[in-house]
Amino acid sequence: MTPTQRRRHSAWSEIPAATWADWRWQLRNRVTTLEALEPLVELTPEEREGIRARRGSFPFAITPYYLSLMEGPDCPVRRQAIPHIDEMQRVPWDMVDPLAEEEHSPVSVLSHRYPDRALLYVTHTCPVYCRHCTRQRKVGDASSAPARSELDAAFDYLARTPSVRDLLISGGDPLSLPDARLDALLARARAIEHIEVLRLCTRNPVTLPQRIDQAFVETLRAHHPVYVSTHFNHPAECTPEAGEALERLADHGFNVGNQMVLLRGINDDPATVEALNRWLVRHRCRPYYMFQCDPVEGTAHLRTPVSAGLRILDALRGQLSGLAIPQFAVDLPGGGGKITLTPDRLVRRAGRALTFRDHQDREFTYVDGAQSENSCAEEGVPRSAHSKPA
Ligand code: SF4
Known part of the structure; x- marks a missing residue:
C-alpha cells in the first residue's frame, strides 16, 4: 500500500x-x-x-x-x-476561524490559549496548500507574512509570560523559511529561560521531504529539545523520500509525532489508518493525534462524522500496539481547546464490579478498589474477577 x-x-x-x-x-x-x-x-x-x-x-x-x-x-x-x-459548499456551522485563534492572540502572530503553550506564526506560505487546512483564512497570502515588528512584539510577550514553557512554531509552514531564519528564530526562543520545549509544526516531510536535508538537521539540532509535529494522512504519502526525512530527523535527535486529519473518502477506514501508522512507527514517528476535521469553510465535503473516528479507534485496538494508536481529538469550535474521545468499553457497573468489553467483544469484570475477599462478598462481587458470557 x-x-x-x-x-x-x-x-x-x-x-x-x-x-x-x-x-x-x-x-x-x-x-x-x-x-x-x-x-x-x-x-x-x-x-x-x-x-x-x-x-x-x-x-x-x-x-x-x-x-x-x-x-x-x-x-x-x-x-x-x-x-x-x-x-x-457551505453549511450553517462552517466557520472562517473555527479554533478562534484570532481571539486568543494577545499580540498578532501569536496565539495563547493554554497557560503553558503558545503558538507563533512565522510565515503564511507552504509548499502545498492542503484543501482541508484550518488556517486557509491566512495561508497562501505571501503579502501577509509577519513583519519584524510583529515578531518582536511576540517575543516580548513570550519573555514576560513565564507560564509559557512550550512554544509551537507554526504558520503556514515554518520550513518555508531558510535555515538561517529558522536558526535565528529558534535561538531567540531558546534565549527565553522559561521556554523549555520547542515544537516545529511542518508538513514538509510529506509534501517536500527534500527540505529535511543534512544542513537543516545539523543547524537546528543546536536548539534541542526540538519536537517536530508533522501531518501524514495516507499511506500513498509514505514514500522512500519521506521515510528518509523522518529517519534523518530521528537520527539527529528530533522527536517526531504525526497529526493526521480524518478526511472523508481519503483515510476514514481502519485499514488505511493501520497501514499509515505501521509505516510511521517503522520510521520512528509516533502517531500522536487523529483529528476530527475542523468545521472550516470549504471543507464540508471532506468532513467525516465523529462516529467514524471512534469506529476506527475501536478497530485498531487489538490490531496495533498502543505505540501506533493515536489519540482521537476534536478541537472544539469556538476556542474550547482539544478534547480526546475513546470508544466506550464499559458495558455495565454493579457496585465495584465494572464489566468491560475487550477488542474481540468479550466481557471481563474488574473489581474496582476492593480491599479484601470479604468486602467483595459483602458487595456481591463474583469470586472470579473475570466473567466471559456468551
Ligand atoms: S501545510 Fe499546514 S498550514 Fe500549510 S496548507 Fe497544509 S495544513 Fe495548512
Whole structure:
C-alpha cells in the first residue's frame, strides 16, 4: 500500500537527480496555475471549476515531488491538493476561524490559549496548500507574512509570560523559511529561560521531504529539545523520500509525532489508518493525534462524522500496539481547546464490579478498589474477577 519506488512525473524525467533532490528547486517549480496543471494531470470538470472558483480566496500550489505521487481522480494525494468545486459548499456551522485563534492572540502572530503553550506564526506560505487546512483564512497570502515588528512584539510577550514553557512554531509552514531564519528564530526562543520545549509544526516531510536535508538537521539540532509535529494522512504519502526525512530527523535527535486529519473518502477506514501508522512507527514517528476535521469553510465535503473516528479507534485496538494508536481529538469550535474521545468499553457497573468489553467483544469484570475477599462478598462481587458470557 505504501509506495516502494521513487516516483517522478514524466514531465520532469530529464531533471538531474541532484536538482530534483534540491528543495529550493522543488519550491521554485511548484505548480500554481490551471494552465500549468492541465498538461500534467487529466483534470475532471469539478477540479477545473474548483480551481477557478477558489482563485483569489484559497490558492493551490503543488511541488513536483507531491504531484508525482498523484494518480486518478480519487487519489488521496490529489484530493488533498487540487481544489474541487465542492469546496464552494457551505453549511450553517462552517466557520472562517473555527479554533478562534484570532481571539486568543494577545499580540498578532501569536496565539495563547493554554497557560503553558503558545503558538507563533512565522510565515503564511507552504509548499502545498492542503484543501482541508484550518488556517486557509491566512495561508497562501505571501503579502501577509509577519513583519519584524510583529515578531518582536511576540517575543516580548513570550519573555514576560513565564507560564509559557512550550512554544509551537507554526504558520503556514515554518520550513518555508531558510535555515538561517529558522536558526535565528529558534535561538531567540531558546534565549527565553522559561521556554523549555520547542515544537516545529511542518508538513514538509510529506509534501517536500527534500527540505529535511543534512544542513537543516545539523543547524537546528543546536536548539534541542526540538519536537517536530508533522501531518501524514495516507499511506500513498509514505514514500522512500519521506521515510528518509523522518529517519534523518530521528537520527539527529528530533522527536517526531504525526497529526493526521480524518478526511472523508481519503483515510476514514481502519485499514488505511493501520497501514499509515505501521509505516510511521517503522520510521520512528509516533502517531500522536487523529483529528476530527475542523468545521472550516470549504471543507464540508471532506468532513467525516465523529462516529467514524471512534469506529476506527475501536478497530485498531487489538490490531496495533498502543505505540501506533493515536489519540482521537476534536478541537472544539469556538476556542474550547482539544478534547480526546475513546470508544466506550464499559458495558455495565454493579457496585465495584465494572464489566468491560475487550477488542474481540468479550466481557471481563474488574473489581474496582476492593480491599479484601470479604468486602467483595459483602458487595456481591463474583469470586472470579473475570466473567466471559456468551
Ligand atoms: S501545510 Fe499546514 S498550514 Fe500549510 S496548507 Fe497544509 S495544513 Fe495548512
